Amino acid sequence: MDIIKKIPALPLSKKLTIGLFGYGVVGKGLYDVLHTTPALQTSIKKICIKDPLKKRNLSAGHFTTNGEELLNDPDINVIVELIDDADAAFEIVKTALINGKAVVSANKKMIAANFDTLLQLQFEYGSTLLYEGSCCASIPIIRNLEEYYDNDLLSSVKGIVNGSTNFILSKILNEGLSFKDALLQAQQLGFAESNPALDIQGHDAANKLSILLAHAFGIITLPQNILYSGITAIKESDAHLAKQKNLKIKLVATAMKLDGEKLAAFVLPQFIVADDELANVNNEFNGLITESSFADKHFFKGKGAGAYPTAAAVLSDISALRYDYKYEYKKYLQQSGLSITNDYYLKVFVSANDLNDIVKDDFEWIEEWHNEQSNNWVIGIIHADRLYQGTWWRANEVSLILTENPIIENIDYKKIVKQSLALAGII
Numbered sequence: 001m002d003i004i005k006k007i008p009a010l011p012l013s014k015k016l017t018i019g020l021f022g023y024g025v026v027g028k029g030l031y032d033v034l035h036t037t038p039a040l041q042t043s044i045k046k047i048c049i050k051d052p053l054k055k056r057n058l059s060a061g062h063f064t065t066n067g068e069e070l071l072n073d074p075d076i077n078v079i080v081e082l083i084d085d086a087d088a089a090f091e092i093v094k095t096a097l098i099n100g101k102a103v104v105s106a107n108k109k110m111i112a113a114n115f116d117t118l119l120q121l122q123f124e125y126g127s128t129l130l131y132e133g134s135c136c137a138s139i140p141i142i143r144n145l146e147e148y149y150d151n152d153l154l155s156s157v158k159g160i161v162n163g164s165t166n167f168i169l170s171k172i173l174n175e176g177l178s179f180k181d182a183l184l185q186a187q188q189l190g191f192a193e194s195n196p197a198l199d200i201q202g203h204d205a206a207n208k209l210s211i212l213l214a215h216a217f218g219i220i221t222l223p224q225n226i227l228y229s230g231i232t233a234i235k236e237s238d239a240h241l242a243k244q245k246n247l248k249i250k251l252v253a254t255a256m257k258l259d260g261e262k263l264a265a266f267v268l269p270q271f272i273v274a275d276d277e278l279a280n281v282n283n284e285f286n287g288l289i290t291e292s293s294f295a296d297k298h299f300f301k302g303k304g305a306g307a308y309p310t311a312a313a314v315l316s317d318i319s320a321l322r323y324d325y326k327y328e329y330k331k332y333l334q335q336s337g338l339s340i341t342n343d344y345y346l347k348v349f350v351s352a353n354d355l356n357d358i359v360k361d362d363f364e365w366i367e368e369w370h371n372e373q374s375n376n377w378v379i380g381i382i383h384a385d386r387l388y389q390g391t392w393w394r395a396n397e398v399s400l401i402l403t404e405n406p407i408i409e410n411i412d413y414k415k416i417v418k419q420s421l422a423l424a425g426i427i
């Protein structure tokens, strides 16, 4: 007790008055969460929604459809943006930052598409934008990348960053559900985006990887500059093969430093061996593995979707505003010279109903070849830029899954020729 008396009193925490945009899955979750943590000294003054006729569990006085009411209210010092329309969200966040209000958002699509401008606005107007909920929901990854891995040089960040695709793949592989039923369950449980194409076609994971790249490596790039696909083409036969070989299939986002100032960045389905940490990240959980020079390996796991896990990250950002926390974007400002490249090779498994749908000429080398009536596949090495530029492997009849250790920086052609001759029984 005497010790406590000697400690100087903490500065009085700021009173935060929130203008909340959105009262859907996450907005409602945040409302509940804030009302069970009264110590935060935070109140929601008004909630802006889109549809004035929708039935709500709060009285009409809580709501407005006029966003200006929140954005121009001098009492409101924090705007929390939790809507599902990225374009409208950008206008809201832009105006709030210009008006000097702090902003918390979970809108990865809006942030990834406007990273440059949002950064400029923060520097120009000195206002704060926090968005921990936008990447892996409840996993505190952005603040860790900003603060903990400040000086320890990261060599890679990889993981499962989309809760609904992980939910769907888990249900297909572990419980034998069909893709359609698994997606329906994900939607019913509030894990899927209101437009599920964002999840299943990989756009959401690419948005998250582009945000992670900024905080992990100081690289600001649009998601469309990243090689990515989703899980829509994964077939029952792929799941069957994975089971036979005791492998899992996960949609994995990878950012890995290569030799020199280059970084490989992609989001693709991948076979995962049973003893990989990611193999046991199931359902709506997300998992991230960081590797760095001194700390070596860290594994983060937590719920990557859903009302309360996402609201928890938003709450943590709101709480951080009380002590004026802001991202410093140090890695970006230090300009390490690191840039994304597609100049490397990937070892891939490609299956198709018709073997002719697989463009064999695009491969540097085909290692395995399987040809049965409705189960055709090859395993081979392909240049990442051929995938980035190519379209055949994105067709719905073709499924491309990375092998367990997919990145190959340089190909040893002499070795390949020797192995091919040996396979053919020539040497």
Ligand SMILES: NC(=O)c1ccc[n+]([C@@H]2O[C@H](COP(=O)([O-])OP(=O)(O)OC[C@H]3O[C@@H](n4cnc5c(N)ncnc54)[C@H](OP(=O)(O)O)[C@@H]3O)[C@@H](O)[C@H]2O)c1
Binding pocket: 021, 022, 023, 024, 025, 026, 027, 048, 049, 050, 051, 052, 054, 067, 082, 083, 084, 085, 088, 106, 107, 108, 109, 133, 134, 137, 190, 191, 192, 193, 194, 304, 305, 306, 307, 310
């Ligand atoms: N759900 C998750 O697990 C999760 C996880 C991480 C991040 N996020 C992100 O969190 C955000 C919200 O997701 P959600 O799942 O809560 O979405 P949601 O359930 O579809 O709710 C969207 C809310 O936004 C409101 N809205 C849409 N356009 C608006 C506009 N122009 N002005 C004011 N309000 C508007 C809707 O109003 P009405 O109620 O009137 O329709 C609704 O209340 C999205 O950016 C999403 O990517 C979601």
